[in-house]
Amino acid sequence: MRSIWRTLGRDTFSGIVAVCLAVFVIGVSYGATAVTTGLPAWLPIVLGVVVLAGGAEFLFIGIIAAGGSPIAALLAGLVVNARHLPYGLSVPEVVGTGWRRFLGVHLMNDESVAMSLAQSTVERRRAAYWACGFGVLLAWPGGAVLGVLIGTFAPDTAAFGLDAVFPAVLLALIVPALRDMATLRAALVGAVAAVASAPFLPAGMPVLVALSGLLVVGRDRRNSDSEPVVPAAVTRCELSTVESGAE
Numbered sequence: 001m002r003s004i005w006r007t008l009g010r011d012t013f014s015g016i017v018a019v020c021l022a023v024f025v026i027g028v029s030y031g032a033t034a035v036t037t038g039l040p041a042w043l044p045i046v047l048g049v050v051v052l053a054g055g056a057e058f059l060f061i062g063i064i065a066a067g068g069s070p071i072a073a074l075l076a077g078l079v080v081n082a083r084h085l086p087y088g089l090s091v092p093e094v095v096g097t098g099w100r101r102f103l104g105v106h107l108m109n110d111e112s113v114a115m116s117l118a119q120s121t122v123e124r125r126r127a128a129y130w131a132c133g134f135g136v137l138l139a140w141p142g143g144a145v146l147g148v149l150i151g152t153f154a155p156d157t158a159a160f161g162l163d164a165v166f167p168a169v170l171l172a173l174i175v176p177a178l179r180d181m182a183t184l185r186a187a188l189v190g191a192v193a194a195v196a197s198a199p200f201l202p203a204g205m206p207v208l209v210a211l212s213g214l215l216v217v218g219r220d221r222r223n224s225d226s227e228p229v230v231p232a233a234v235t236r237c238e239l240s241t242v243e244s245g246a247e
Helices: 002-036 043-049 054-065 068-092 098-107 110-117 124-151 161-178 181-197 205-226 231-244
Strands: none
Touching: 002 054, 002 110, 002 124, 043 054, 043 124, 054 068, 068 110, 098 124, 110 124, 124 205, 161 181, 181 205
C-alpha cells in the first residue's frame, strides 16, 4: 500500500478511493434491485465477484426480472462487455504476465482502465490499474451484499427510490456516448426497432433486436473511410492560388 501511495501520489489515490465509493453505492442499489425483483439473494453477489462488470450485470438482472430468457440475458451481457476487447488492446503493459495476467484481465473494467490511461508513465499506469481494479473488486460485491440485506429486510424499496436505479444507471452509462452523432443515430434506430418488436417478441428479445442499430454505425464508418482524402500539399497549393489571386 505504501509503495502504491508513493507511486501514485495523494491526488490520484484519492481519486481511486472516490471512484470505489461511487461503485460501492451503485452496488448497493444493484443488490437491492435484484432481490426485490424476486431473484435469489446469492445471484447478484456471485455475479459481482465472477463477472465484475456493472453494466452487463444490470442488464442481465433487468432482462431476467422482466421475464426474459437466460440466453437472451447472457447474449445481451456479452455484447455490453465486448468493450473489454479494445480495453485489453489499450493497456497490454499493465495486466501482467503469466498467471498474473488472468487476475489482471479479471480486474479490467471501465474504472481501472480509465484511471490507468490517465497516468503519464507505465509505472503509474500499472499502479493505478491494480489499485483501482482491486478496489472495485471489493467495492462492487460489497455494495451488492449490503443491497441484498436492504432489499431483504425492506421489501418496499420503492420508498427509497431504488426502483428507479436500474434505468438511471443505464442512462448514465449511455448518455456520454450519445455525443457522437453516429452513436446517437445507432441508438435511435435500435430503440425504434426494439419498441416496434416488443409486442411480438418474448421479454428480453427486443434488447437483442436493438442491436440492429450497429448496422448504422458500420455504414457510417464505411462511408467515412470511402471519402477521398485531400493531400496536404494540394491544400496548400490551393490556398496559395487563392491568396495570389486576392492580391
